[in-house]
Amino acid sequence: MPDRLSPLDQTFLLLERDGQPMHIGGLMVFEGPAPKYEDLCAHLDSRLDQVPRYRQRIQSVPLNIGQPIWVDDENFELEFHVRHTAVPKPGKSAQLQRLAGRLLSQRLDLDRPLWEIWLVEGLAKGRWALINKAHHAMIDGLSGHDIMEVILDPDPEGRDTPPSSWAPEPAPGTVGLVTDAVVDSVLRPGEHLTRIVSRVSNPREFAEHMAVRAVGSTSVGSRLLSTETTLGGTIGQHRRWGWVEGDLDTIKAVKNAFGGTVNDVILTAVTGGFRELLASRGIDMRPLQIQSMIPVSMRMPGDSTGGNQVSAMFAQLPIGVEDPVERLHAMTRQMDRVKKSGTPLTVDSIIGLADFVPPMLFATAGRVAANVNLRAFDTVTTNVPGPQVPLYLLGKELQTLVPFVPLGPGVRISTAIVSYNGTINFGVTADYDSVRDLPVFLDGVRKTLDGLRRAVLAEIARRPD
Numbered sequence: 001m002p003d004r005l006s007p008l009d010q011t012f013l014l015l016e017r018d019g020q021p022m023h024i025g026g027l028m029v030f031e032g033p034a035p036k037y038e039d040l041c042a043h044l045d046s047r048l049d050q051v052p053r054y055r056q057r058i059q060s061v062p063l064n065i066g067q068p069i070w071v072d073d074e075n076f077e078l079e080f081h082v083r084h085t086a087v088p089k090p091g092k093s094a095q096l097q098r099l100a101g102r103l104l105s106q107r108l109d110l111d112r113p114l115w116e117i118w119l120v121e122g123l124a125k126g127r128w129a130l131i132n133k134a135h136h137a138m139i140d141g142l143s144g145h146d147i148m149e150v151i152l153d154p155d156p157e158g159r160d161t162p163p164s165s166w167a168p169e170p171a172p173g174t175v176g177l178v179t180d181a182v183v184d185s186v187l188r189p190g191e192h193l194t195r196i197v198s199r200v201s202n203p204r205e206f207a208e209h210m211a212v213r214a215v216g217s218t219s220v221g222s223r224l225l226s227t228e229t230t231l232g233g234t235i236g237q238h239r240r241w242g243w244v245e246g247d248l249d250t251i252k253a254v255k256n257a258f259g260g261t262v263n264d265v266i267l268t269a270v271t272g273g274f275r276e277l278l279a280s281r282g283i284d285m286r287p288l289q290i291q292s293m294i295p296v297s298m299r300m301p302g303d304s305t306g307g308n309q310v311s312a313m314f315a316q317l318p319i320g321v322e323d324p325v326e327r328l329h330a331m332t333r334q335m336d337r338v339k340k341s342g343t344p345l346t347v348d349s350i351i352g353l354a355d356f357v358p359p360m361l362f363a364t365a366g367r368v369a370a371n372v373n374l375r376a377f378d379t380v381t382t383n384v385p386g387p388q389v390p391l392y393l394l395g396k397e398l399q400t401l402v403p404f405v406p407l408g409p410g411v412r413i414s415t416a417i418v419s420y421n422g423t424i425n426f427g428v429t430a431d432y433d434s435v436r437d438l439p440v441f442l443d444g445v446r447k448t449l450d451g452l453r454r455a456v457l458a459e460i461a462r463r464p465d
Helices: 009-017 039-052 093-105 141-151 174-198 205-222 248-258 262-280 324-340 344-355 357-370 438-462
Strands: 021-028 056-058 069-072 082-086 115-121 128-135 239-246 290-299 310-317 380-385 397-402 413-419 423-431
Touching: 021 413, 039 082, 039 115, 039 141, 056 413, 069 174, 093 115, 093 128, 093 239, 115 357, 128 310, 239 248, 239 397, 239 438, 248 324, 248 357, 248 423, 248 438, 262 290, 262 380, 262 413, 262 423, 262 438, 310 324, 324 438, 397 413
Parallel strands: 082 115, 290 380, 380 413, 397 423
Antiparallel strands: 021 128, 021 397, 056 069, 115 128, 239 423, 290 310, 413 423
């Protein structure tokens, strides 16, 4: 059977349109000097055999009678996907942020393998960077790190990989596409039921499991009916992108001192960004609720397959709480309630049911959803744990890792967080026209992290020896 897009993967593809690119990616800054473009291409070519999706394109099925499939791109050219550019002098963070914002605003070519990597030279202190883009239809946060680890090495010497001997497999003909789609439409619903049943071990657990899914689905359904938001609205074709760097040990110290989890501390910092932003706009925050969608990985440990295996939680960010420690306590209480409500299963429940819908109807529904401004949430906050050891590319150490997340329909600000080698970076994507004050948001995140750090030091000073 062909490798077919899941309904969730196809949703990300259907959401793609002018003004709404649906790729994820990020920035990797390395120590200098930069490698030659030809050497980078040769290195990538030797590693792509380990990630076949990077040489595949999407093939639709006639009349949409089945989900699209992945096929080898017979016209694949590595040089099309690996680009070369430079930042203007002095090559500091401001220049790099503007360049990255422009590159990440540009849509991928949906008729080719859905990724790009840009080699960026001219950074201050002789450093260089890679800006990478991969469509959300082919990759989620955790599988993205699997691919990153294919390209990077845990030591400067790297590992020898022979030149690729890849040759494309021919794409199936029309008759084969239709036949496989018909067979898949018969098998897929049964496989989905098998996955549901396999998650429980006895009838009582099964009943509890389905009850939780019902609660979660009802919760999100009520949010889908609510379109009034403070931060949402139409978005343009361009993006602003910036980041805040923090210290992972400090965030863990905050968690240990005041309770909660690392994610709770992260959400508290993001809430501080929104609080600073709204205050600078003169908006009264007391009656407001800012709702964040928080993706949750459903990927099992060791699963390196592509595609999306995600669910979601929803939380109200406590923007009305001024003190950062009290805000953390409010966030922790909120997340404790959310985790007990069943919402982590909600997206899996709703999207999974698409396996029972004829693909032609699902494609139509996806196109409608992509063009209807239904906002179920105000922002997205996603946290992906990264490697905590130094990584290298062609012998050069990776110094900074910043994630990029796209904006959903009607969402003007989203934040992705990734930890790497003791650091933690908040990458914030914003609509270019409606969020010209993105630096204010970034400053609010910094202030919150600093306030929590100072609170930990004060707490330690108060403790008896």
